[in-house]
Amino acid sequence: MRTGRRRRVGRGGRVVGLVAAALAGITAAAGAPPAVAAGEAPGAPGISAAWTTGAKNGVGTSTTTDSKVWHTLGQGVLNEVYYPQLDVPNVQDMQYVVSDGENFTELERDATEQRIELPDSRSLRYRQINTDADGRYRITKTYVTDPQRSVLMVRTRFEVLRGGPLQLYALYNPSLNGSGMGDTGATSQGSLVASDGEVSSALASSVGFDAATSGYSGTSSDGYQDLSADHRLDREYTEAADPGNLVQTARIPVEKDTTFTLTLGFGPDRSAAKAATTAALDRTYEAARAEYDSGWHDYLSSLRETPESVTSRGLTTQYNVAAMTLKSQEDKTRRGAFVASTSIPWGGAKNADECCTPGYHLVWSRDLYHTATAALALGDRAAADRALDYLLNVQWNEDGSFPQNTWLDGEPHWQSLQLDEVAYPIVLAHELGRTGDAEWAKLKKSADFIVENGPSTPQERWEEEGGYSPSTIAAEIAGLVTAADMARQHGDEQSAQRYLDTADEWQRKVDDWTFTTSGPHGDGAYYQRIDDDGNPNNGNELCLNNGGGCHDERAIIDAGFLDLVRLGVKPADAPAVRDSLAETDAQLRVRTPNGPGWYRYNHDGYGEKAGGDPYAGEGVGRLWPLLTGERGEYELAAGGSASKHLETMARMANEGHLIPEQVWDRESGNGFVFGEGTGSATPLAWSMSQFIQLARNMDAGENVETPDVVAERYAR
Incomplete structure (x- = not known):
């Protein structure tokens, strides 16, 4: 098992970064204007929260009992994620946002033609392939849960098909502990962390983030609202301290063809969630995927x-x-x-402000x-x-x-x-x-x-x-x-x-x-x-x-x-x-x-x-x-x-x-x-x-x- 290093893969799969460097902090992306550092996010509690459609076209979890996380997929993106039990949803959705920094900013859910497939017919491992309707980019995401811990790993390939350069953002809308209105969040040593009661999450990337912010959905501190206004992330709020409808946004360094792993980990507190994501990244996606697939193969063979x-x-x-x-x-x-x-x-028509x-x-x-x-x-x-x-x-x-x-x-x-x-x-x-x-x-x-x-x-x-x-x-x-x-x-x-x-x-x-x-x-x-x-x-x-x-x-x-x-x-x-x-x-x-x-x-x-x-x-x-x-x-x-x-x-x-x-x-x-x-x-x-x-x-x-x-x- 590799430790101490993390792959940052650019065009042709070239290794261009280290784990320690990727997670050490937030650095400026090439071609992207730096955001203004800010403190606590305004706008709490944000707009009302909701869940997502009940029409899932993918579900997943490992066959182990050590990994107490389940994920659902629909509309080309990640929907509810359950942890630590199957009756506790913690995520409204998580998807990517693509922008050229000047003329357009769009959600992959709304702007792409989508398909889903099973790369292995004997494993509950789904792959979403989302291609921009205007032919500018393609996002390919493959999902596994780390069989050894409560971490969802999203292996992502981002391809610029026409034009560029383009900027890629992860947009994470947590609804922790069964409700969407009680979350707080912050940037913590290169990760985005959030919590509500006894459930916390941590979002990290194998190539790090070069900008990150926490804010309140539908307000000026919402990263997507900020991007939509002028196609730039103008403010980086390091903390959303008041409970509300939290939304977290992070820019991922990408080139014309970049492959990386986005990890979303859970734990009873922020430290545990961060430790889980770090351990999963240290282990690598490939190792987790092999064990994940093997578990399902063994089950079907039984x-x-x-x-x-x-x-x-x-x-x-x-x-x-x-x-x-x-x-x-x-x-x-x-x-x-x-x-x-x-x-x-x-679920999209059901209020998620209160549990449960x-x-x-x-x-x-x-x-x-x-x-x-x-x-x-x-x-x-x-x-x-x-x-x-x-x-x-x-x-x-x-x-x-x-x-x-x-x-x-x-x-x-x-x-x-x-x-x-x-x-x-x-x-x-x-x-x-x-x-x-x-x-x-x-x-x-x-x-x-x-x-x-x-x-x-x-x-x-x-x-x-x-x-x-x-x-x-x-x-x-x-x-x-x-x-x-x-x-x-x-x-x-x-x-x-x-x-x-x-x-x-x-x-x-x-x-x-x-x-x-x-x-x-x-x-x-x-x-x-x-x-x-x-x-x-x-x-x-x-x-x-x-x-x-x-x-x-x-x-x-x-x-x-x-x-x-x-x-x-x-x-x-x-x-x-x-x-x-x-x-x-x-x-x-x-x-x-x-x-x-x-x-x-x-x-x-x-x-x-x-x-x-x-x-x-x-x-x-x-x-x-x-x-x-x-x-x-x-x-x-x-x-x-x-x-x-x-x-x-x-x-x-x-x-x-x-x-x-x-x-x-x-x-x-x-x-x-x-x-x-x-x-x-x-x-x-x-x-x-x-x-x-x-x-x-x-x-x-x-x-x-x-x-x-x-x-x-x-x-x-």
Whole structure:
């Protein structure tokens, strides 16, 4: 390992500097007028802070637990960075600014044509290539996290394609410790440091900075505002001491073709963050990248052989990325805590002034069940075990219930109750064979809770309505039947019989509660999304809790009844199931250029507004790729083919191979492409899990996550 030296690479890769010289201080760049040294930055606290789009096309972290930093990419730049846990975002964005010092200053996010690629299809290492729309320069950035420490390393090549000389600035917008309005910052021995409470960051470069400043966003001390005024950095503020919306700007010495490493490190204080960045630079990007790639190679090699359904369709990279992305969504301190997504849906429209905007960096037991079953399908039994441990040791409540969702430490965030989320941990434990005394002591209470509180649920799987839901009832029945099997293993025949009697009754009555014969669609006979009182023919009013309006409950359809088949509660050819498919497709299916997609339900309001503006309490629900996968599982259960469903999910992934929560549902426009991701959440762990499950099921010829004891009782 090299120490004491750092490469400063100019044209042709020539070494032109030393580590000590690069970091010793700020020196004037050739051709750039020196900025006036100043003291404390004015303008605190600056303008309000926000997050960034939920549409990520790259995510990354090392496979080690020593590096507690995760990064996300979108719009050609770095977006949120999470540290020291996956529920603590610390960065709004970081990007480069290019100027000629006289006539133009522009953000690479806004001024370039962008693409992203995986240089190695077996490593979660992304490269962004941003080319100036006017053909003057190109910026190529490759991202890794140092496996040995909490440092993000951005290997950057800056090429002047026409004209010049040009100046390059790093523009860093921290939102430390989960909020954007409490940060302070300063220049410190060639680095830019910032802090908010127990989180600090340090920004450094392998070629040093020849100017650096800290200021407040949107004010005269904001380096980008300063540059935009006259294309020169006129003031260098050495400190932004008052808490506010901090922005830090640094000029990087570049020539016609320069390669360097930008490092962003984190720690509990500024000294620790600086020490981490210095150690990472001393180690070199090449060494970190080799270890980073090796970790991902080893992980993929530890999994089961890639399914034939994947390899025969040329989808191996998509499958590998799905597997790696799921692993990347696990916290490294709270093991087994897999978040729903490292994203904040429509984050650019969400105020970040105060901690803590929830986004999807929370844990839902339902999403965790899907991630764990996908891990089992991959052959990562250890991950599934950790997920169950987290469910039982962190999220489980003394009464047997599970919260709607939690922060990683188990503190509930949204305070409702969803009974399918109480049932799924029982199903998972049974699938894992985790039926010992310790597990059963808790899961028995969960089964009792379902008996005493079901089948009607305060909220179903879309988290908005209460009542009798086919999908929730399917999960409850599966939970009770698997709990009965556990009870018998423990010699508790009385509880086993109670659970089976309840499950049998609910299985007999689910159609009476949720299958209307007087609906306004098709022949009038189909499963409703949900019924308020178990009488599906009385036409009570259902007001959708996301701005979707009020409707006759018989008019609202979703495909949740397919869970009755997936969980073994009904056979695929059950009359009520078959009778519901035509109405479901007529109301919910859209044939996109990438293949068929389905809405969650008709009149859904959870999506961009009609004109494409971000969702803010009302909008137009879009298509969910995971529902294409669920329909594929139904086709398998019915003896058909799921090929087009798997291929559609892959085509709906973005160029970074990340499968979104929602895709655009109509002709391209308003900045969106028909059949491709929106600004909601990408990647969604549930979507990635569904792709993996469907691929494995296609090879098996059946849905392997269907609990055998349930299917044997009802479906076979």
